[in-house]
Amino acid sequence: MNKTDVKFGFKLPENIKMQKENSAAMVAKYGEKALRNGLGKGPSYEFADFPDNAYEDGFNTELAIATMKDMLQENPKKPFFLGMGMKKPHLDWIAPKKYWDMYDEAEIKLALQDSAPKDGATMGLHASFELRARAGIPKKGDISPEQAIKLKHAYLACVSYVDAQIGKMLSALDDAGIKDNTIVILWSDHGWHLGDMGIWGKATNYEIATRVPLIIWTPDMAKETRGKSTDALVELVDMYPTLCELADISKPNTLEGQSFAPLLSDPEQEWKTAVFSQFPTPALREWAANPLSKGMRETSFGPLIEEVEGRIKKQQGKKWDRDLFENRLMGYSMRTKNYRFIVWKDYTDATAEPVFIELYDHNKDPSETVNIAKENPEIVKDLLTQFNKGWKGNRAKVN
Numbered sequence: 001m002n003k004t005d006v007k008f009g010f011k012l013p014e015n016i017k018m019q020k021e022n023s024a025a026m027v028a029k030y031g032e033k034a035l036r037n038g039l040g041k042g043p044s045y046e047f048a049d050f051p052d053n054a055y056e057d058g059f060n061t062e063l064a065i066a067t068m069k070d071m072l073q074e075n076p077k078k079p080f081f082l083g084m085g086m087k088k089p090h091l092d093w094i095a096p097k098k099y100w101d102m103y104d105e106a107e108i109k110l111a112l113q114d115s116a117p118k119d120g121a122t123m124g125l126h127a128s129f130e131l132r133a134r135a136g137i138p139k140k141g142d143i144s145p146e147q148a149i150k151l152k153h154a155y156l157a158c159v160s161y162v163d164a165q166i167g168k169m170l171s172a173l174d175d176a177g178i179k180d181n182t183i184v185i186l187w188s189d190h191g192w193h194l195g196d197m198g199i200w201g202k203a204t205n206y207e208i209a210t211r212v213p214l215i216i217w218t219p220d221m222a223k224e225t226r227g228k229s230t231d232a233l234v235e236l237v238d239m240y241p242t243l244c245e246l247a248d249i250s251k252p253n254t255l256e257g258q259s260f261a262p263l264l265s266d267p268e269q270e271w272k273t274a275v276f277s278q279f280p281t282p283a284l285r286e287w288a289a290n291p292l293s294k295g296m297r298e299t300s301f302g303p304l305i306e307e308v309e310g311r312i313k314k315q316q317g318k319k320w321d322r323d324l325f326e327n328r329l330m331g332y333s334m335r336t337k338n339y340r341f342i343v344w345k346d347y348t349d350a351t352a353e354p355v356f357i358e359l360y361d362h363n364k365d366p367s368e369t370v371n372i373a374k375e376n377p378e379i380v381k382d383l384l385t386q387f388n389k390g391w392k393g394n395r396a397k398v399n
Contacts, residue, residue: 008055008056008059009092009094010042010043010046010092010094011046011048011050011054011055011094012046012048015042015043015046016042018042018043018135019040019041019042019135022039022040022041022042022135023035023040023041024040025040026039026040026295027040029295030294030295030298033293033295034295037293037294037295037296038129038130038133038287038293038296039133039295039296039299041092041133041134041135042092042134042135043092043134043135043136044091044092044093044131044134044135044136044137044151044154045092045093045094045150045151045154046092046093046094047094047095047096047097047099047100047154047157048096048097049096049097049098050096050097051096052096052161052164052165054096055094055095055096055161056087057086057087057088057095057161057162057165058096058161058165060084060085060086060165061084061165061168061169062168064082064084064169065168065169065172067082068080068082068172068173068176069172069176072176072178079247084169086162086165086166088158088159088161088162089155089158089159089162089192091130091131091134092134093151093154093155093157093158094158095157095158095160095161096161099157099158099160099161099164100153100154100157102157102160103153103156103157103160105149105150105153108149108152108153108156110145110148110149110152110195111193111194111195111196111197112367113196113197113367113369114195114196114197114198115197115198116197116198117197117206117358117360117368117369117370117371118369118370118371119370119371119373119374120358120368120371121315121331121342121344121356121358121371122283122311122312122314122315122316123281123282123283123284123312123316123325123329123331123344123356124204124205124206124282124283124331124342124344124358125197125198125199125204125282125283126199126201126203126204126282126283126284126286126287126291126308127140127199127283127286127291127304127305127307127308128143128193128199128200128201129201129286129287129291129296129301129304130200130201130202130203130286130287131151131200131201132301132304139299139300139301139304140300140303140304140307142198143195143200148195151194151200152194152195155192155194166186170184179219180219181219182219183216183217183218183219183243183246183247184216184217185214185215185216185217185239185242185243186213186214186215186216187212187213187214187215187236187239188212188213189212189236190202190203190209190210190212191207191208191209191210191211191212192208192209193208193209196208196367197368201286201287202286203279203282203285203286203287204279204282204286205277205278205279205282205331205332205333205342206333206340206368207335207340207360207362207366207367207368208368210277210333210335212236214234214236214239216242216264218246218264221264222265225264225265225266225267228267229267230263230267230268230271231337232260232263232267232269232271232272232396233271233272233273233274233275233335233336233337234260234263234271234272234275235257235272235275235276236257237255237256237257238257238258238259238260239257240255240257241255241257241258241259242257242259242260242261244259245259245261246261256391258272258395258396262396262398270396270397271396272394272395272396273336273337273386273394274334274335274336274386274387274394275334275335275394276332276333276334276335276390276391276394277333277335278330278331278332278333279330279331279333280329280330280331280347281325281326281329281330281331282331283308283311283312284305284308284309284312284325284326285326291305291308292305292326312325316355316356319355319356324346324355328346328347328348329344329345329346329347329355330344330345330346330347331343331344332344332345332387334383334386334387336383336386337362338361338362338363339359339360339361339362339379339383340358340359340360340362340368341357341358341359341360341380341383341384341387342357342358342359343357343384343387344356344357344358354384357373357380357384358371358373359371359372359373359376359379359380359383360372
């Protein structure tokens with residue numbers, strides 16, 4: 001079966017009909033760009049009684065396994081690289097029903113921190129636009145606890161669906177007899193607020209959205225370190241140089257990442273002093289700036305966008321500038337062992353003074369509930385100096 005023969009997405013007739021009708025209505029009103037801007041969606045989740053390969057991630061897993069077998073058959077001694085990407089648990093949350101049935105809603109807990117950080121940046125949190133674009137989700141206001149349980153249930157089910165696909169791929173490596181000659185690395189592209197800080201979605205500079213799983217297996221890893229975790233700070237840009245070192249492949253000198261291969265034998269050693277991430281004005285640009293599109297402003301999202309802007313204007317006062325906040329304001333997040341430090345500034349001007357600063361003490365406040373920047377000017381000063389050293393100034397010192 002070829003991929004072109006398979007139609008992914010919703011399986012239930014009522015959901016297919018809903019998405020088609022919503023899409024047609026938005027295209028008729030706002031043109032073809034409406035769909036690219038996120039309008040015309042169906043429901044946020046579906047769990048129908050279909051096999052794993054009827055949905056995209058299950059199909060792609062079988063395709064990846066078949067591709068691996070073809071490569072081994074063609075040239076069993078030739079080294080290979082195989083990347084297998086999973087779309088879930090990105091929206092929409094669609095997977096076979098058996099994964100939904102793995103969870104009891106009575107046991108699902110909602111986020112403990114369901115409000116924005118005290119004194120945090122009003123431009124640092126969005127209004128859950130990506131989720132609200134789905135049918136059946138309120139276009140403004142709170143998501144009810146009952147609906148929140150359903151949404152988290154759907155997210156967890158998709159995680160289990162993907163987990164099963166990863167297991168199939170690992171079993172295929174074992175069955176092919178190449179597990180002990182293969183480096184395996186598993187990671188995610190971002191985290192997701194599941195009601196945390198009062199929002200649903202990705203695209204923030206906080207811990208919940210920027211910290212990701214990162215698991216690695218190497219055939220020659222010492223038994224003493226297998227299955228162990230490390231508190232060392234690493235970044236996704238570090239994966240490429242790490243794989244190069246482990247596979248004895250030369251690395252270009254233009255890389256910003258640093259191989260974390262030494263951590264595999266000594267996970268307790270001193271490592272990077274800080275790691276970095278960034279996202280521009282989440283309040284207005286979450287979901288690739290779709291909230292700012294013509295279609296979004298003219299729909300029921302219009303009042304919500306004005307509400308978000310109102311919060312920013314109230315906090316920022318004379319610093320508010322539409323062009324700056326919509327197009328040039330970047331949130332730069334630096335994570336150290338003890339702190340998350342977020343600097344909001346004009347990314348087009350390296351000399352620009354910060355518009356706003358956030359500081360969270362992870363020893364006392366790991367959920368980032370209170371911005372303590374104003375009360376700690378000396379810590380802010382030191383961290384700003386460290387921040388200005390950039391990634392080059394925070395690399396691990398290795399022998």
